[in-house]
Amino acid sequence: MKLAALLLASALSTPASTYYLTITGLGGEPDYTQRFKMWAEDIDTSLKRAGGDANVITMQVPTREQVRSRFADLARQVKATDTFVLMLIGHGTYDGVDYKFNLQGPDITAAELAGLMDHVPAQRQLVVNMTECSGGSIEQLRRPTRIVVSATRSGTERNSTVFARYWAEALREPSADTDKNEAISALEAFRYAQQKTTDFFETQKRLATEHSVIEDTGKGTGERTPNLENGEGKLAASFAVVRLGANAAAARDPVKRPLLDRKEQLEQAIDKLKFEKAAMPENEYKRQLTQLLLELAKVQEAIDK
């Protein structure tokens, strides 16, 4: 619910844009080339279908120079209030020091990618590195206002990954929107793709060779299960990667502002009540929750009219 509040606040201020850049690297073999292309196209389609303010760029097997050139464009276009999402699909390597994303021609290191992202003015950034060894890029890529998702927890998980397949799926799958606010946050997409990846290995009875992690504090090494204790996931929870519905549009209608204010109050009250659940008698919790949820449902009904 805190996410909803943040989205509303953001929608009411200056209209901001989200810029998406998806890059596929060298496949090496026809099977991988086809797979990477398919996943990138899947992401591209979902983002474009979501429409609205999306600026969607997909680069299939570019050279390092082409990547640099694209980032230079972005550095000029993007404003500080915008958000920026970089998604890397392909193969990666890690030699114990440097992570490299395999491109056509010379590869690009994590350090250079981080530098290129630093020049994009967007204050809120997300980078999803879906290659093998991608855990080796976290240290270079992390920043206090940047979310880093990697398909592997370290640079030493060297088997090709399936995480990208499920990340792409998360961006078009309503069930990834677990809080049903009609937007899929970075945290929701991460959890969805992580769960599906785990299921994949379990179902196939194969030893899991990739363990995705998320880092959004700018100082961690990546967590499998972001939560209050480890402090990871807070920024990711409020970072909408894809908006599925029209909640933002409704939020811009001044007539509905009082209702929206009440809705926000109720959502906060529900959050507070849930926080206190453990210390309350079950029946009392249920009574209060029912009351709040019923009122919220009525307010939402009024907003939707």
Added chain:
Amino acid sequence: MRQLAFGLVLLTANAVCAQTLRDAEARWKARDYQGANEIFRQLVAADPNNPDLKVRWGRLYLDHAQPNDAQDLFAEALEIKKDHPGALLGLALIASEGFEGRAADLARKALEGDPKLVEAQELLAYLALEDNDNAKAAEEAHKALALDANSVTGKAVLATIDWLADKKETKWDPHAAKGYEVAGHFFVINRRYEEGIEYYRKALELDPQLYSARSQLGVNLMRLGQNEEAYKQLETCFNNGFQDAATRNSLKLMDSYKNFVTFTTPRTILKLHKKEAALLRPYIESEMEKAIATYEDKYRMKLTRPVQVEVYPDHEDFAVRTMGLPGLGALGVTFGYSIAMDSPSGRPPGQFHWASTLWHEMSHVFTLTATNHHVPRWFTEGMAVHEETAVSPEWGDRLTPDVIAAIKNKKLLPVTELDRGFVHPVSPGQVVVSYFQAGKICDYINNKWGWNTLLAMLHDFAGAMETADVVRKELKIEPAEFDKQFIASVEAETKTVVSSYDDWKKGMRSLVDKVAEKQWDAVIAEAPKLRDDYPDYVEDHNAYEALAQAYLAKGNKQAALAELERYEKVGGRNPETLKNLAKQLEDAGRPKDAAAALDRINYIYPMDAAAHRSLGALWLVQDNPKGAIREFQAVLARNPLDQAQAHYDLARAYQANRQLSQANDECLAALEAAPGFRPAQKLLLELSNSPEPAAPSPVKK
């Protein structure tokens, strides 16, 4: 048994280093394994080319339940001296422990090298009795006694033949701990666990330090669910240095029982792992109830106590339950009223039809009970295989390449020797072939003579009659004539598959390439013949799926649907393909058939939350709220990320079933997870305006 050759080999080895070898043997006899091992190590280092020393050292390892180390030493001895009888015997003993068909050949070869090697002769008697070939076992045992009038195993084999035939008094009673241990083994492999336990107890009365017997006592107590004593016995073995794989793994398994939960009904006891109990319980419990009711009717008997089923998500845990038993035992095993089986989660989707396995094992409960565990292996397995397809034609195993090869190469066994195919297979595939053959024999008898004849045979076996006599009595035919007629029938039934199999293999290779290259017209042209030449082939890269894929690529949804329906009907089990079938059926406006297709997945791989959700939705619109509740509960049991949707779906199903209080609770749970979830908000408003809850609707499914 292993120590019987002690003196014989000792004499040979004594010539090399009498004093020290004697010391090693003395320590071994005193069960000082470490001390004996150290002396052997020094002896072999001093005399590395002495095969006798290596054989004795190997036997020490074998006695200490380290067959791999023993095998290495026997192999080294054979390198030094080709056809060394002691080394061959050692290998034969190891093969015998694994129920390998080559054990008898190795023992015979050892005897050729040393005709007085009594232990090899004893092993031949032992192996023949494992095949339930009493005449041969008795003949070999008498030969052993001729070599050594005090042969404990020789006497034990002869005594066990009498005891297995329920003759309490026998002149061959070995009055020795090792002899009673041998008897215990034979009762266990004949699935007479309680009697086996009694013989192990008898062995321990004479020699409390016979830990191999104590371990087997523990293992078999565990099989019958007497876990407390089982654990104590196994722990005693472990603490006294007897730590073979069965002891170690059984203890480990029993330690893991804390992760299991038990559900009981008046007729069933179901043990499930905590992590999947909520999901699996409704499906397995209802099949158990159905199977008991069906079999009580078919077998005309009532079970006197509940049947217990243990379901293991980790195949290694299940494997512990089958250690030391002959046969495939790959999916399930029955110990009297107790069944252990793999969980559907323990295997890749589509490789395991858990319900078919459950019905198979439940059938054993009836055939074993009806015969007081006197039924021969081939008949109880045959009945169990027969029952799989009796439940539903697409259940049960399909005709496999192993079976086709066996039919083609005339490798089916005579009915009187069929047990050998289970107990001492000459190749890994022979067990599968034996299951097939036993099942087909029961099908054949059922079709030609009728169910009552099968029941009459079962009652004959209860009276300890042998297969040949039962065949003569009930089928009024000589066993050899029965084999002739049966094999002719199988050959006629499988003529097309067998005759075209080699061409089929070539054709399938070509078809797989064409599918990869997306040559859909060629696939459509070639696949139908391949499908019809071997219709039972529904495994990876089958013609049905290839054709369906080709038709879909060409936009012919109707033809694709027809192909997928064929696949389902013939026993195709790939959940993804069945899901695709359900989708095609739904698109074709056949929601009822779509639901049936998805419901089939429940019996194969009920771990797929998406399939449960689709089925729940279909049943909800088909006015089957009870079924929808079960499916949506299954979704929740999978702990989905999308908790809100899962609770909301279940709330709708409860609402449809007029269980408004439960519907309200589920709706609140949905909104607790996602307060802004509009459909749940609407349902909450609707429920808050509902009148008092009405009575739940009757069960529809």
